[in-house]
């Protein structure tokens with residue numbers, strides 16, 4: 001579990017992160033979203049002790065990151081795929097960290113294998129790696145200590161579609177076995193496909209948070225009948241709002257309410273369902289409309 005409690009980070013007079021509180025639960029993937037400059041990386045850096053909060057606090061597995069004994073055995077971190085030493089081979093990067101974590105040398109080869117890097121690729125210097133290979137190496141590094149928590153900043157960046165699907169499977173598998181995943185990404189469809197929970201920030205502040213199902217569910221009901229005009233009158237008479245469309249009516253009434261009222265008024269219903277869910281893209285743009293880069297004066 002990860003908790004952020006009133007986390008705030010100021011650079012001079014600007015708050016890069018402003019009073020951010022959320023939790024990421026075990027067994028779930030928490031998607032962390034926001035436009036460029038929203039404060040995602042700064043928040044993640046504070047969670048792992050790379051930046052000191054101006055105020056507020058955070059814990060991982062119940063304690064501040066800096067108090068974790070041998071943190072790599074508890075938390076896997078991928079903040080910058082370019083962070084690995086370019087002159088080392090992928091395997092050397094992993095073997096060195098494995099050694100520092102007190103793991104056997106064989107763990108580096110296991111980690112390479114986990115992320116689909118071949119032994120030959122592992123012998124290549126990082127400077128020759130593609131961005132996708134660097135991401136895989138970064139993930140191997142994060143998984144090396146068999147942690148319970150993963151904190152990943154844009155892990156799918158630079159991966160091809162097969163790589164993105166592969167990353168999705170790794171993360172869902174990790175969460176299914178009880179791990180906690182905090183995942184920031186610009187790839188909204190990717191987040192939509194994997195996230196159980198969402199935290200959306202803009203200009204350093206939380207704009208929305210909750211389960212993905214809750215945040216993305218539409219409200220109300222869509223209905224088509226053989227007499228929409230009568231059904232609209234009946235629904236409005238019962239105090240519900242109704243919006244006629246090309247494909248029947250959308251109403252604030254529940255499916256049960258609509259069914260009962262249609263039956264009582266003798267209107268034959270030919271289609272009745274909860275209103276369509278909101279896509280993450282729509283939710284994201286609605287939530288961040290006032291908080292993107294576009295409203296920053298040139």
Ligand SMILES: Nc1ncnc2c1ncn2[C@@H]1O[C@H](COP(=O)(O)OP(=O)(O)OP(=O)(O)O)[C@@H](O)[C@H]1O
Nearest residue numbers: 011015016017034035036037038039040041042043
């Ligand atoms: N070391 C720093 N000094 C001054 N300002 C900083 C520093 N680090 C970040 N900021 C500012 O804090 C704000 C949040 O930046 P941050 O990198 O956390 O956003 P982000 O959501 O990760 O953005 P992106 O999606 O572009 O990576 C930005 O306005 C950024 O310019």
